[in-house]
Amino acid sequence: DAKTTQPTSMDCAEGRAANLPCNHSTISGNEYVYWYRQIHSQGPQYIIHGLKNNETNEMASLIITEDRKSSTLILPHATLRDTAVYYCIVRVPQDVHKFYFGSGTKLNVKP
Amino acid sequence: EPEVTQTPSHQVTQMGQEVILRCVPISNHLYFYWYRQILGQKVEFLVSFYNNEISEKSEIFDDQFSVERPDGSNFTLKIRSTKLEDSAMYFCASGGTGGSYEQYFGPGTRLTVT
Numbered sequence: 623d624a625k626t627t628q629p630t631s632m633d634c635a636e637g638r639a640a641n642l643p644c645n646h647s648t649i650s651g652n653e654y655v656y657w658y659r660q661i662h663s664q665g666p667q668y669i670i671h672g673l674k675n676n677e678t679n680e681m682a683s684l685i686i687t688e689d690r691k692s693s694t695l696i697l698p699h700a701t702l703r704d705t706a707v708y709y710c711i712v713r714v715p716q717d718v719h720k721f722y723f724g725s726g727t728k729l730n731v732k733p
Numbered sequence: 734e735p736e737v738t739q740t741p742s743h744q745v746t747q748m749g750q751e752v753i754l755r756c757v758p759i760s761n762h763l764y765f766y767w768y769r770q771i772l773g774q775k776v777e778f779l780v781s782f783y784n785n786e787i788s789e790k791s792e793i794f795d796d797q798f799s800v801e802r803p804d805g806s807n808f809t810l811k812i813r814s815t816k817l818e819d820s821a822m823y824f825c826a827s828g829g830t831g832g833s834y835e836q837y838f839g840p841g842t843r844l845t846v847t
Contacts, residue, residue, distance in 0.1 A: 666776060667838065
């Protein structure tokens with residue numbers, strides 16, 4: 623399995639930015655970083671992915687360090703509905719169609 | 734916005750029975766997947782399907798499991814003789830091409846084997 627390390631849980635106040643870190647120190651140059659979230663046993667929801675550059679979409683921003691050994695998912699204005707388990711996944715080129723879900727980070731957004 | 738749909742949302746079956754879980758992937762996607770999540774555990778890859786054949790499968794996907802795309806829209810997972818340990822959420826996903834291979838998941842089918 624591609625190795626990522628995430629904190630088990632984090633709290634965030636509603637309306638504030640949520641910054642979710644992920645370490646992937648063994649990442650190779652052609653491996654993408656993906657972020658998904660799962661809200662209470664629903665299907666995992668795709669958020670964003672990136673290779674080297676920072677990425678932004680309507681849901682979040684992804685900041686990848688220059689050495690690519692870590693990344694941060696940023697939810698700019700967290701709402702209660704963002705409470706979920708967030709998964710950072712490194713897609714291994716030889717397993718391009720398999721996503722290995724770890725334990726993720728449980729983000730608790732509090733009023 | 735197009736999305737993956739799955740039916741039924743909940744299936745209860747007796748041990749030893751056959752079940753078929755159904756999925757309608759996003760219409761222009763070419764890759765199709767099944768994952769499962771046993772209660773309280775991680776989401777696990779089962780199988781990927783492309784061009785009418787299995788492209789990859791995990792150790793979990795043994796001879797009791799099969800997949801099929803019977804027509805241009807449906808994608809099914811069949812469990813031939815269910816066991817208690819097959820009780821789980823089963824998620825279908827689909828993805829396009831283009832190099833990034835993100836997958837879009839359905840809401841899941843909760844399978845309960847009694």
